[in-house]
Amino acid sequence: MRTHFCGEVTERLDGEPVAVCGWLHRRRDHGGVIFIDLRDRSGLLQVVIDPDTPEAFALADRARSEYVLRVEGRVRYRPEGTENPELATGRVEVLAKTIEVLNESRTPPFQLDDEAVNEETRLRYRYVDLRRPKMHGNLRLRSEVTRTVRAYLDSHGFLDVETPMLTKATPEGARDYLVPSRTQQGRFFALPQSPQLFKQLLMMSGVERYYQIVRCFRDEDLRADRQPEFTQIDIETSFLEMDAFLDLIEGMVRDLFARAGGVELPDPLPRLTWREAMERFGTDRPDLRIGLELVEVADLVRDCEFKVFAGPARNPRGRVAALRVPGGGAIPRSRIDGYTEFVGRFGAKGLAWIKVNDARAGREGLQSPIVKFLDDAAIAGIVERTGAEDGDLVFFGADSANVVNDSLGALRVRLGRDLELVRDGWEALWVVEFPMFGWDEREKRWSALHHPFTAPVTDDPETLRFAPGDCVSRAYDLVVNGHELGGGSVRIHRPEMQQAAFRVLGIGEEEAEEKFGFLLESLRYGCPPHGGIAFGLDRIVMLLAGAESIRDVIAFPKTQTAHCPLTGAPSAAAPDQLRELGIRVRTPAAAPAPAPAPAPAQGGAPDSAIQTP
Numbered sequence: 234m235r236t237h238f239c240g241e242v243t244e245r246l247d248g249e250p251v252a253v254c255g256w257l258h259r260r261r262d263h264g265g266v267i268f269i270d271l272r273d274r275s276g277l278l279q280v281v282i283d284p285d286t287p288e289a290f291a292l293a294d295r296a297r298s299e300y301v302l303r304v305e306g307r308v309r310y311r312p313e314g315t316e317n318p319e320l321a322t323g324r325v326e327v328l329a330k331t332i333e334v335l336n337e338s339r340t341p342p343f344q345l346d347d348e349a350v351n352e353e354t355r356l357r358y359r360y361v362d363l364r365r366p367k368m369h370g371n372l373r374l375r376s377e378v379t380r381t382v383r384a385y386l387d388s389h390g391f392l393d394v395e396t397p398m399l400t401k402a403t404p405e406g407a408r409d410y411l412v413p414s415r416t417q418q419g420r421f422f423a424l425p426q427s428p429q430l431f432k433q434l435l436m437m438s439g440v441e442r443y444y445q446i447v448r449c450f451r452d453e454d455l456r457a458d459r460q461p462e463f464t465q466i467d468i469e470t471s472f473l474e475m476d477a478f479l480d481l482i483e484g485m486v487r488d489l490f491a492r493a494g495g496v497e498l499p500d501p502l503p504r505l506t507w508r509e510a511m512e513r514f515g516t517d518r519p520d521l522r523i524g525l526e527l528v529e530v531a532d533l534v535r536d537c538e539f540k541v542f543a544g545p546a547r548n549p550r551g552r553v554a555a556l557r558v559p560g561g562g563a564i565p566r567s568r569i570d571g572y573t574e575f576v577g578r579f580g581a582k583g584l585a586w587i588k589v590n591d592a593r594a595g596r597e598g599l600q601s602p603i604v605k606f607l608d609d610a611a612i613a614g615i616v617e618r619t620g621a622e623d624g625d626l627v628f629f630g631a632d633s634a635n636v637v638n639d640s641l642g643a644l645r646v647r648l649g650r651d652l653e654l655v656r657d658g659w660e661a662l663w664v665v666e667f668p669m670f671g672w673d674e675r676e677k678r679w680s681a682l683h684h685p686f687t688a689p690v691t692d693d694p695e696t697l698r699f700a701p702g703d704c705v706s707r708a709y710d711l712v713v714n715g716h717e718l719g720g721g722s723v724r725i726h727r728p729e730m731q732q733a734a735f736r737v738l739g740i741g742e743e744e745a746e747e748k749f750g751f752l753l754e755s756l757r758y759g760c761p762p763h764g765g766i767a768f769g770l771d772r773i774v775m776l777l778a779g780a781e782s783i784r785d786v787i788a789f790p791k792t793q794t795a796h797c798p799l800t801g802a803p804s805a806a807a808p809d810q811l812r813e814l815g816i817r818v819r820t821p822a823a824a825p826a827p828a829p830a831p832a833p834a835q836g837g838a839p840d841s842a843i844q845t846p
C-alpha cells in the first residue's frame with residue numbers, strides 16, 4: 234500500500250516515485266494549487282496537487298481534516314525560501330499523481346494542535362487524541378523504556394515470569410478490586426495490588442532472578458500520578474547482598490535514562506538515610522534540585538517564653554525547624570499569608586517568620602511578630618545556624634515532627650517553584666535505612682512503613698518485640714527530581730523473624746495463617762535470602778516525557794474518578810450475569826419517607842446495592 238513512511242521522505246529520494254499513506258493534517262488552497270500536510274506516526278510530509286491532475290485535484294479539493302489518504306507521486310525539492318527546517322521532510326515535497334480516499338472523517342471533536350482541550354473530551358475521543366505527535370511521542374518513549382528494561386535484565390540473567398491476576402485478597406495498604414467467583418458463589422478473587430507474595434514464592438522456587446512488567450490494581454483515591462490500574466517493573470533476586478543489588482539496579486536505571494531520555498545520571502548515585510532526608514528536607518523523596526533545607530532549632534528555643542516554640546521543643550515527638558529563603562525578604566505579607574494557609578493543609582496551626590533586614594544588628598535588624606518572645610541568645614543562634622543574610626526570610630515550623638516535616642517539606646517545594654529556585658537537570662538518589670515500623674496515633678498500634686515482609690537490619694527477633702520504634706529496616710527507595718520512582722527491600726526469609734514482625738503489627742497466629750499461610754509455610758521449606766524492588770513504569774515515562782500526569786503516558790487511562798469516558802466503564806451488569814454469580818441486587822426505595830424494605834428486584838441500576846447470599 235505504501236513504499237515509505239511520511240517521515241522517511243527526505244532529499245535522498247529526490248526524483249523518486251513514492252506511495253505514502255496517512256491522515257490529512259492540514260489543507261491549504263493557494264491560488265489553484267492545493268497543499269496537504271499528510272501525517273502518519275513518523276511525521277508530516279507536504280503533498281502538492283496541481284490542476285494538471287484533475288482527478289487528484291478534485292479529491293484533494295473535497296478532502297477535509299483527518300481524512301485517510303493514499304498518495305502516489307514523485308519527490309522533488311521545495312522551491313527556495315519555502316523549506317521548513319523544523320521537519321525532517323522540510324526540504325522536499327511530493328508532487329501528487331494520484332490520490333485515493335481510503336476513508337472519510339467527520340469534523341474532529343478538536344484540532345490536534347489545540348493544547349487547551351478539556352481532558353474529559355480528550356479521553357472520550359482518545360483515538361483522536363492519540364494521533365497528536367506529542368501523544369505518539371509518549372507512546373514511543375514508553376515502548377523504548379520497556380524495551381531497554383527487558384534488554385538489561387535479560388542480559389543479567391533475569392527470567393520474565395508471569396504471576397496470577399486472580400488471587401487472594403491480602404492487606405497491602407489499599408482496597409482490593411474484587412472479582413466474584415461463579416463456580417464458588419459467595420467467594421471472591423482479588424486483583425493483585427502487586428505480585429509481592431508471588432515473587433517471593435518464586436525466590437523460594439529457585440528462580441533466583443525474576444522480573445515482570447505487570448499490571449497492578451488498587452482501589453484508592455486518585456491524583457495526577459495514580460490510576461486504578463497501573464504498571465510496575467517488578468524485580469526480585471536471591472543470594473545477593475543489598476549493596477550489590479542496588480549497584481545492579483543503578484546500572485539498569487542509568488542505562489534506561491541514557492537510552493530512553495538521553496539523560497546521564499551520576500555513577501554511583503548518592504545515598505541518604507531516611508532520618509537525614511527528613512531532617513534536611515522534611516520528606517523521604519527530596520527534590521535535590523531545590524537548594525532550600527530545613528534546620529533544627531529546637532535546642533535554641535527550648536527555654537524561651539514563646540510557648541508555640543517551647544512546647545514542641547520539649548516534646549520528644551516534637552520538632553522546631555527553620556527554613557531560610559535567600560532573598561525572601563522581598564516576599565510581601567499577603568503572599569506570606571497565602572503560605573500560612575498552604576501549610577495549614579498539612580496540619581500546621583500557623584507559620585512563624587522572620588525577615589532579616591540587617592543580620593549584624595541583632596534583634597533590631599529583624600522584622601517579625603515573634604522576635605519579642607525570643608531572647609538574644611536564641612536570635613543569634615537562629616541567624617548563625619540558618620546562615621541568614623540581609624534580605625533573607627526565615628520560616629519556622631513548630632509542632633509534632635510529622636506535622637513540621639509535612640508542612641515545611643511541602644512549603645520548600647512550593648517556594649522552589651514560586652521563586653524559580655528549581656535547578657535544571659536531573660537529581661537522583663537512594664533513600665535507605667527506613668524505620669521498620671511507624672506508630673499510628675489514631676489506631677494506637679504499630680504499622681509497617683513498607684510492608685510486613687521487609688527485613689530489619691537486626692537478626693534478633695527479640696529486638697522487634699522489645700524496641701519496635703528503634704528498628705531500622707533494610708528498605709530503599711529510588712528518588713528522581715522529587716518523585717519516588719521505585720521502592721523495595723530485603724525480605725524476611727526466616728519464619729521466626731516473620732512471626733515476630735506480625736506480632737509487632739498485632740497480627741496473631743490465626744490471622745497470619747488465614748491471610749499469609751501459604752507464604753509462612755514456604756518459609757519453612759528452605760527459603761533463600763532474597764530482596765527486590767518495584768518501579769512505577771507510568772511514573773518513569775511521565776518524568777522522562779515532561780508530562781504533568783501519568784494519564785498522558787497511558788494509552789487508555791481512567792479519570793480521577795476511575796471512569797473511562799471512552800468505553801463508559803464501569804457499567805451496570807446484566808441481571809442474568811449477576812444471577813449466575815449468585816449476587817442479588819436490591820434496588821433502593823424511591824420514597825424518602827421510612828417504608829418497608831422493597832422486594833428484591835430482577836434488574837439493577839448502577840447505584841444498586843449488591844449483596845451476596
